[in-house]
Amino acid sequence: xxxxxxxxxxxxxxxxxxxxxxxxxxxxxxxxxxxxxxxxxxxxxxxxxxxxxxxxxxxxxxxxxxxxxxxxxxxxxxxxxxxxxxxxxxxxxxxxxxxxxxxxxxxxxxxxxxxxxxxxxxxxxxxxxxxxxxxxxxxxxxxxxxxxxxxxxxxxxxxxxxxxxxxxxxxxxxxxxxxxxxxxxxxxxxxxxxxxxxxxxxxxxxxxxxxxxxxxxxxxxxxxxxxx
Numbered sequence: 001x002x003x004x005x006x007x008x009x010x011x012x013x014x015x016x017x018x019x020x021x022x023x024x025x026x027x028x029x030x031x032x033x034x035x036x037x038x039x040x041x042x043x044x045x046x047x048x049x050x051x052x053x054x055x056x057x058x059x060x061x062x063x064x065x066x067x068x069x070x071x072x073x074x075x076x077x078x079x080x081x082x083x084x085x086x087x088x089x090x091x092x093x094x095x096x097x098x099x100x101x102x103x104x105x106x107x108x109x110x111x112x113x114x115x116x117x118x119x120x121x122x123x124x125x126x127x128x129x130x131x132x133x134x135x136x137x138x139x140x141x142x143x144x145x146x147x148x149x150x151x152x153x154x155x156x157x158x159x160x161x162x163x164x165x166x167x168x169x170x171x172x173x174x175x176x177x178x179x180x181x182x183x184x185x186x187x188x189x190x191x192x193x194x195x196x197x198x199x200x201x202x203x204x205x206x207x208x209x210x211x212x213x214x215x216x217x218x219x220x221x222x223x224x225x226x227x228x
Contacts, residue, residue, distance in 0.1 A: 011165075013119070014213050015048065015140050019122025023212040025204070028186055033128045039135040041126075042097035044089030045070075045107040047118065047132050048203065049143025051162050061166030063217050069168070069206070070149065071198070072111060073159040085198045087205070088113070089136070099123050099137035111160045112152050117145030124209075129201055138205050167193050169210060174219035175201070177227055190225055197227055 033039050046080040051068035074086050088107035096102040100120050107113040124138040149159040167173060168191045177190045177199040189207035190199040198206065 011048065011063055012142050015142070016121050018141055018209065018212055019124065022125055023208060025125065025127050025208055027128065027212050028188070031128055031130055031186075033130055033133070033135070035136060036128065036222055039128065039133050041092045041099070041137070042090055042129075042134045043092060043106070043123075043137045043139050044087035044170035044205075045103040045112075045113075045118075046087055046138050046209070047107070047141045047143055048165070049146050049162070051164055053076070061163040061164075062169045062217050063165050065164065065166055067165045068162040069165055070107075070111070070143075070162055071202070072151070072157045072161070073196075074157060084200055084202070085196060086202050087138070089139075091134070093218055099126075100139050103137075103139035104141075110152055110157050111149040112147075113149055114145070114147035117143060117147050119144050124205075127201065127205065136201065138209075140209075163193060165210075165215070167208065168198075169215060169217050174217075175223045175225045176221055178224055179227070187224075191226075197225055199227055201224075 047070040049068055049070070051142060070088065071085050072088055072193050074084050080125045088110045089103050090106040092099065092102040100123060104115050104118065104120065108115050121140045121142055124140065126135045126137045129136055149160045151160050173192050173194055175190045176187050178185055178187050188199060188204055190197055190203045191206065
């Protein structure tokens with residue numbers, strides 16, 4: 001971990017560097033797609049910024065206390081990933097020039113984000129999501145001028161919130177989730193903040209990004225939490 005992460009501006013610089021060099025998702029064999037060419041392309045906006053209203057509560061955070069990330073809770077009626085915590089995003093549409101445009105467009109549609117206040121920093125390698133047959137590209141971004149956000153379409157999103165990154169990194173808030181997929185038990189990273197469990201695709205992306213950025217703090221990987 002470098003001293004730069006003690007300042008929010010340093011975090012932005014490290015995110016830019018991560019986009020430039022990329023990372024290995026270390027995909028579990030159970031997440032490998034049978035036919036990647038048949039998967040539907042999608043993108044999510046991993047939006048970091050400065051949180052003024054609710055700074056981190058950890059004693060000695062690994063990053064600036066006011067560094068946060070935007071998340072949303074999906075509707076419980078959706079066919080896939082119902083009720084889970086997710087990044088704003090969705091499938092690429094014909095109007096999109098690529099993942100960057102798709103992630104930003106979806107965020108505007110889902111949470112009412114003002115795109116003029118967002119700086120897209122780059123893209124990360126696409127990550128397969130076998131349960132819905134998608135190949136999802138995470139698009140890290142920086143909130144230069146934060147705007148009001150809220151669930152726009154309650155059929156898709158029921159809550160929108162900003163979480164201090166330092167709270168996610170707190171070892172007391174780290175855990176693993178064990179779930180069954182195609183007859184085998186899979187263990188994936190999870191975060192527990194204020195009674196909310198962040199796991200699945202979102203948990204994997206955050207955990208691997210934090211590892212690659214050098215922000216992660218050692219935690220008890222044997223601790224597991226249950227999800228419905």
